[in-house]
């Protein structure tokens with residue numbers, strides 16, 4: 001197994017927000033969005049920063065971003081749901097992305113996926129009951145030389161075999 005830290009990569013599917021946002025959280029969102037006040041060209045970066053607060057983008061947070069950057073809500077929602085790196089669905093504290101592209105597939109990604117979902121007791125796209133992990137598929141993580149690979153938050157684990165998973169997950173528990 002090999003391990004490396006890389007910038008955050010693509011995420012999984014996005015659906016409509018299901019949460020209720022409290023004032024404390026919305027104040028945090030406003031504070032972050034204010035760094036981009038009146039700068040619609042920085043919408044993607046603003047959404048990145050806001051998402052880092054809770055690992056996803058609740059609907060109310062999108063409204064705050066729209067108002068602060070002076071961008072139509074429909075556009076903010078469109079961007080937040082277009083890019084796979086964003087999620088408007090609540091996710092766990094740690095995001096596990098499993099590469100499904102051809103080189104990883106050939107190198108045994110299917111076995112890694114089965115073992116990981118089994119170990120966590122979730123389905124693909126799901127979040128563990130303790131809200132610690134969300135598991136998503138990903139296209140190439142850019143580390144095909146160490147396929148099969150997964151990424152947990154901003155750390156890539158390559159040359160994986162199913163037996164490595166329990167030890168890796170333990171580091172995040």
Ligand code: FES
Nearest residue numbers: 099104140141144
């Ligand atoms: S195909 Fe999996 S990292 Fe490139």
